[in-house]
Amino acid sequence: MDQHLQVFITVVEKGNFSRAAEELHMTQPAVSQYIQAFERTMGTKLLDRTNKYVRLNKAGEIVYHHAKEIIGLYSKMHYLVDDLTNKTSGPLTIGASYTFGEYVLPHIIVNMKKEYPLITPSITIGNTKDIAELMLAHQLDIGIVEGDFNNKQLSIEPFAKDHLYVVASPKHRLAQLKDELSISDIAEETWIVRENGSGTREAAEKLFKLGKIAPKDLLEFGSTQLIKESVEAGLGIALLSDWAVRKDIENGALCKISIKNSTITRDFSIVLHSPFQTKALEVFLNMVKEK
Template sequence: MDQALLVFLTVADKQNFTRAAEELHMTQPAVSQYVLQLEKTYGTKLLDRGNKHVRLNKAGEIVYHHAKEISRLYSRMNYLVDDLLHKASGILTIGASYTYGEYVLPRIIARLQAEYPLIQPAITIGNTKDISEKVAAGDLDVGIVEGEFRHDKLDIEPFADDAMYVMAASDHRLAALADVPVTELGRETWIVRETGSGTRAATDTMFERFSIRPQRSMEFGSTQLIKESVEAGLGVTLLSEWAVRKEITLGTMHKLHIQGTPVIRRFYWIAQATRFHTRASVVFKELLLRESGRGAD
C-alpha cells in the first residue's frame, strides 16, 4: 500500500502528528512530509491543523474513506496470496443469527478446531439483517442466517433445514390437547423476536398462512428471554427445535400439536459475491455442508 496513504490514515486516526510518528516508528518531520506530499498530489489541504490536534476537512474525509477501503483490500489481497501457499490458517470472522449461532455453531466450531487447528474463529451473533449487512460490508468473512432473502452483494446458499414448532409451557392449557385448533392460537399472547430476525420472519409467515391475528404480543430481542417467558407462562411462541431441545428433555416446554406444523425454514451460508475467498472460509463452508449432509462423503 502507498506509504503516504498509510501515514495519512495513522495521523487521522491518532489526530496528532507526534502520536502517529510513535505508532509508525518514524520521526515527526518524516510524517509531516508524507502528509504534505499527499496534499500536494491532490492539490488541497486534507487536515485542519490545531495546536494539539488535527482534524479531517471535507477533502480529507473523502481521501480517508477511500484509503481505508484500499487498506482493507490490500491486506485481503496479501492474505489471499499467502493463503494459496499455506494450510488453512488465520482469523476467520463468522457471523451467525441467534438460533444457529447459539445452539448449533458451537459443535461446528469444535469440529473446525479439531480438523484445522491453525484457524482462529471469531464469532459475532446477531439477527439475520445485522449479519448480512456486516458480511456485505466486509466486516465478516462469512455468515449463517435464517430464512430466505436476497442481497445484491452476497452469495447466498442454503445448506440445512430447520423445523420450527409452536411452543408453550408444559402446564399451559393447550399443552393437554392432542390437536390444537388454529383458531385457539389467535387468543394467545404471542412472544416474538424483533423485526429483522429470521425467527420473526418465520413467525409472521406462519401468522399469514394460518390467518392468525394475535390479540396480544410481546417483542423480545433474545431467544433465551423468550424461552424463559414461555416457561413462566406468559404466552406461546414459534421456535426452532434446535433452540428448545433441552427444555423439551427437561419437560419445562411442550410442542403444541397443530395441523400444518412444524414450519420448515432454511439456514443459509452467505459471503461476499466474489471469486476470491480465503482458504479458511472455503474449508468452513465445506464443513458446514458435510455436517448438514449436503457435502460430499
C-alpha cells in the first residue's frame, strides 16, 4: 500500500502522469494502473483528469493530506528500527521559527555535520503557527518555536530564554537621545512588526500591552531580515531578538533604544510529536540544549 500512496503523492505534486512517471522511474501506463488500483481501493475517484493536468477533487484532498502523514510515519518507523543496529545516520526534518532558524540553527547544523556526517538534515523555516501545523501533520521530526505556545497534541519543552530589544537606525532621532525613555515616548513612532502567528509579533504585542500603548503607524513585514534592513534605512523602529540584531549592533548598523521597565523575554521551545526518537534526532536534541 505504501507504493500506491507514494505514486499518488507524486502524481499530485508533479501535476501530471508523465512527470510523475519520470520522477518514479516508471512507465506512464504503470503509474496510471497504480492510480486506478488505488482509487478502486478507496472506492471513489480522487483526481480530476484532463490531457494536460490532474487535480485533486474533494476526496483526493482528504486522501492526499493523510497520505503525507502516513508516508512520513512509515519512513520514521523504518529509521527507528534501522537505528537499533546501525550508526547514527539518516534524514532529520527540522522546523524552526524565523529567529532561531535563521540566526542560531545554522551553527548547530555545522557542528552536527562535523561530528555526524551521515545525518542529512532538511530545514523548514516558518512562523510559530506554521511549524506547529507541520508538526501536527507529521511532516517534521522536531520543531523549535518561540513565544508562548501550547498544544495538547504536542510535547513542548522550553529550553532557552531569548531577550528582545527595541532597535533603531543610528541616525534615528531616538538614537541621539541619551536619557532612558519611557514606552509612551515611542508610542507615536512607526513600528515595523512581523505577521500574526509569529513569536516576534507576539512579543511586540506584549510590549504594547505592558506600556498601554496602541501604535497607530504599524507596518507588517513577513521577514526579520526585511525588518532589520528597513529599520537600518530609517523607516521605523522594531522589537527584535538579541540573536537577530547582535551582529548589526556590533557593526553599528543598528542601535538599542533604552526603554524603562520594558524587559521582554520569551522562551525558545522544542516541539515533538512522538515519544520515539531516532538516533539522529537524539543527537540534534542534545546539541540544541547545549547551545
